[in-house]
Amino acid sequence: MDDPRSFDAxxxxxxxxxSFFGSSVAADPEAPYGAAPRKRNAVVEETFDLASRVMDxxxxxxxxxxxxxxxxxxxGTSVGSHTREAQSAESLADFVHKMKIAHKELEETDYRxxxxxxxxxxxxxxxxxRRAKALIPLFHSILSTSxxxxxxxxKDARSKRDMK
Numbered sequence: 001m002d003d004p005r006s007f008d009a010x011x012x013x014x015x016x017x018x019s020f021f022g023s024s025v026a027a028d029p030e031a032p033y034g035a036a037p038r039k040r041n042a043v044v045e046e047t048f049d050l051a052s053r054v055m056d057x058x059x060x061x062x063x064x065x066x067x068x069x070x071x072x073x074x075x076g077t078s079v080g081s082h083t084r085e086a087q088s089a090e091s092l093a094d095f096v097h098k099m100k101i102a103h104k105e106l107e108e109t110d111y112r113x114x115x116x117x118x119x120x121x122x123x124x125x126x127x128x129x130r131r132a133k134a135l136i137p138l139f140h141s142i143l144s145t146s147x148x149x150x151x152x153x154x155k156d157a158r159s160k161r162d163m164k
Contacts, residue, residue, distance in 0.1 A: 043142070044087060046135065047080035047102070053128045054109065060123040061116065068112070075108040079135075092150045096143065103139040106132065 054076030062069040082102035089095035113129045116122040 039087075041087065043135075043138065044080070044084050046131070047083045050109075050128070050131055050135065051077040051080040053125070053131065057123070057125050057128055064122050068116075072109060072112045072116075075105045075112065076132075078102070078105045079109060092146060092153060096146045096150055099139065099143055099146065103136075103143060106135055106139060110136065 054073060058069045058073040058076075061072065079102050082098050082105060086095050086098035086102065089098055110129075110132045113125075113132055117124050117129065
């Protein structure tokens, strides 16, 4: 996406949801040799791209405030790592837990980017801030849907147990 004005947030959001919940399967070119290919996942890809952009931004920010650059680098890159880790969750509860951590890191990154925006002498990256902000409702949706499924699983398990 070269021109930020050409970004269609609604279409992107729908593609992310479809991809996240398994509508397409493609080989992962970065999968280790001998490993099973991963499902292609737009959310994982977008958070990876966010982390890459955060790394570039932190390189510019370090000239102004190295401590703040380190903090935004940690939170911004952990969004993607926790999202990717959630793909290998051992259970739905584990998935929800890992995605909640990723969501918290995303909120922290968004907050720090907003702080940088209000400081005139800090570098600001509109595209990075826009992408981080665009991911927040997606994470809300993923967590909401996953919590509903988890609650239904628990309810089904209780009713099954009560029937015995």
